[in-house]
Amino acid sequence: MTDGARAADRSGDAAPESQSLMTTTIPAAAELPDPPVAHLSLDGRWDAAVRLDALTSLALADMDGTEPLRYVGNVRDLRLERVSGKMDVGPALARLTIVDSPIMCRNPQGRDLPNLTEVIISCTSKEFSEPCELASNWQPLLNILQGAKQLKNMTLNRSGTPYASAPDMSGLRQLEMLALNGITGSVYFPPSLRSVTLTDCIDSIFQCDADSLPDLRYICLDLIKYDQLSLDIILERTHALQSLTLKYSGSLYDAYKMCPPQISRLKQLETLALDGIEGDICFSPSLRSITLTKCTVNNFQCSVKSLPDLREIFLDDVYCDQPSLNKILGKADRLRSLKMKYNESVVPSNKVHSLYTSRLKQLETLALDGIEGDICFPPSLRSITLTKCTVNNFQCSVKSLPDLREIFLDDVYCDQPSLNKILGRANGLRKLTLKYNRYFQSIYKVWPVQISRLTQLETLVLDGIEGDICFSPSLQSITLTKCTVNNFQCDADSLPELREIVLEGVTNESTSLARVMQLAHGLERFIVRGTAENCTAVLELYLQPSVMMLELDRVRLERLVLVGAPCVERLRLRNICIPPDQLPVLARLVRVRTVMYLKVSCIGVGSGQQDAASLQQFALPAFIRRHGVDIELAVRVGQQYVQRGSMVYQEGDSQPVALPTRLAAFVYRQKIEPLVVLCGALVE
Incomplete structure (x- = not known):
């Protein structure tokens, strides 16, 4: 037997009792195996000499599967991809996967299929949309579903073909996970359901004949068009729901969709994500994370005095009432992450916010984009990211910010003395990024900070800065882009941690860089790039033997000194x-x-x-x-x-x-x- 015939394909799940059998994949030109096999993959051809009596896992692709599918009585895991023909489903079948296959599946006499727990049917190719009867009208699937009383997971995907109605699922009393894509019409919710995901569905009407859905924990409706009343009924019956996602596409709606009022009754809801919603948003006490995107919020509501479990708030292009938002922030005593973003394509001008962040005693991450107003630094802050913001004043009520590790300012118009004040209190800062890409100003900003005071700074990224650049002994990486540097300064006797220097479009006519290179005995990467208009001048370059990567592009090099043997x-x-x-x-x-x-x-x-x-x-x-x-x-x-x-x-x-x-x-x-x-x- 050839090595190719003995190559094992372990993608299938064989039964435990069959682990001692050989696992074999048959390539197109391989020798056929003699002994029985547990798992078999056939791609493009079939030979009757293959023994299938002990087969528990079978995968067919790109072929007429009529003949081999006659021997699938003991198969537990069956995968068909671009396979035509017909087959009878056996009682041993546990998992059925059909992808882009015009296959006819039958269940003779509607017999029970006690082991079938998972069905995945996907029709993503337009080439197979017409002949694929199973994926076109689901009728052949009905015979299977009638006998699959133990079915737990079902996925029906029609992302590449016209919409089709979902099959009757009222008999699936054990179904736990349901995922539908490209479905139209009614969708049945059995009482056993734990998770439901609907994507790109239209005219959806949700049905449920039970008084409650006690096990339903997760609902995700992504880019779908549904009946609002039927969703309200479902939410009324999902008392234990933990995650709810409602997302709408502008291609489906001319106006925002109203927020379901039943959200306020979900006492165990932990994660809420809404996109394209209009109305009031209610915060339940159990909420841990809320994400709002392109929403119009009339009012943030909360009936309790505190939101002890709320850890994350993310608002992306949200029209909201400022006082009600501050009211929520005042109740989120343990909030860890606050992110707010305003896109000019949606919001005509930057929103003015006086955020009550000073009250967030456990806030660790603050990210603001397109905000105008004062920014307060709570003592617990670890990371702050500001993009295209206009900051009147940086405020801090404490003498030190011991946990602050990263500051990222990109096109931020701010008060220079107040920024210096914050940097002076960030004794443990590890990474500092300042970018002035001329969004607010057409001239470079003058660099105001003595980096040497940041004794734990490891990464420094500057863009559009003019002034002196000071290297602290803790610095590991420095990147300068389109900066005008008068002098590179270093008060230390060495830079033992410095591993990377990147200069892009930097103007520097002094020899001060040479001293930095002499002190950086462990430097590994040195990159200098000029621009199409101007070469970058390097008057003296001391190359340490530790440098492993050297790149000079559009550089005017006056003097090159090799310190030892280069490596x-x-x-x-x-x-x-x-x-x-x-x-x-x-x-x-x-x-x-x-x-x-x-x-x-x-x-x-x-x-x-x-x-x-x-x-x-x-x-x-x-x-x-x-x-x-x-x-x-x-x-x-x-x-x-x-x-x-x-x-x-x-x-x-x-x-x-x-x-x-x-x-x-x-x-x-x-x-x-x-x-x-x-x-x-x-x-x-």
Whole structure:
């Protein structure tokens, strides 16, 4: 028997008593197995020589399944994907999965199917929408459902085909999980139901013949159109509901959907998510998390004095009454996360909020987007994110913010002294991000903070800042984008934790960066990128042997100093302007044997401009062959050559050419003396 025939496909669930049997997958061209198998996958073909007497799990795909489906009497797990034909369902079947298959399933004489607990039918391809009788009208499924008295999970998905009515489920008294997609018409809720998910359904009418649904814990109605009255009846009978999601699509409604008043009666509700709702929102005492998106809230209601379990509030583009929101915040004594976002495409102007966050003694996460007003820092705060906000004043009633670990300000117009005051109290700050992307201002902000005071700062990200940048000894990573830096400062004798420096579009005409590089003995990644308009100047670059990744792109490099033997593994040099006397040092860097990724292009001398009449492109990959190294080189040294496989051709010529034995001699003959040293290093 071939190895392919013995390869096990363990995706199925075999019965415990069959674990000692062989588990086998039959590929299209494999040898057929001789012994009986427990699990079998057939893709595209069937052979009668395959023994199926001990089969407990069968998966068929892309074939006519009429013949093999005659032997599924003992199969417990059956999966059919793009399979045609017909079959009789046996009493041993426990799980049935049908995907895009025009299959006819029958249950002769309507016999009982005591083991069938899960049915998944999915019709997502328009190619199979017409011939797929099972997925088109569900009629063949009715015979199965009539005998499946123990069915617990059912999924019907018609996401890729026209809407269809759901089958009659009134006889499924043990059903616990129901998921429907692309269904229209009535949906029955059996009393045993624990979870129901409806997605992209229309004209839904919910039916229930029981007085209560005691086990129903989860309801999710996502982008559906339903009868409001029938939903109200269902919610009245779900006394133990814990999670409710109601989401509406603008394509289905011209106006907002009214919020069901029955939500106030759900005494065990923990999670509430509403999208496109209008009306009053009631907070039950059991609520732990509430998410409102694109809602119009007339009033936030709460009949109790406290909301002790409420941990998270997320409001995204919500029109709401400010006093009622503050009233809720005043009762949420243990709130941990508050997020509010206003999108200008929905809200014409920024909302003005005077949030009572100072009363939230356990608040850990605060994220505000598009807010205008005062921002108060409670002492428990661990992370604050402000985006496109106008802050009149940062307030803090305590002398220290010991738990504050992260501050992220993106396009925030704020009072500079009050921000400095907050930073002065954040002694344990680990990450600071300040971005001024000219959303509010067209000029750079002047950097006001002495970073050296943040003795535990590990990550610093600045965008659009102008001023001096100070490195604290605890700093591990610094990223500067479109900044104007007068000086890089460091009061410490070393920067032992610094691992990464990234400079993009930074203007700096001083040599102060050299001192930082000398102190960063453990630096691993150093990246400098200029812009399409301007090169970034690096007057002195001290490269530590610890650097494993070096990238210089559109950089004017005046002096390169290698501190010890370089150990760079990833090296990228592009559009480098360098004086002729620095080429030997650059050549030494290029020929480092630790490099596994090398990309060099457009290495210039002096101003970076070369005589186009005497210099053309030359492809250097032909001269460098290191096993396992990813190399891409394009340096101006002579005529254009290209490498195809192991042969080298001159551009436009189909005949291989002989290469010079010494590239340096070739360069001399071309009278390109400034590049001799660099090119000699490349071929070593």
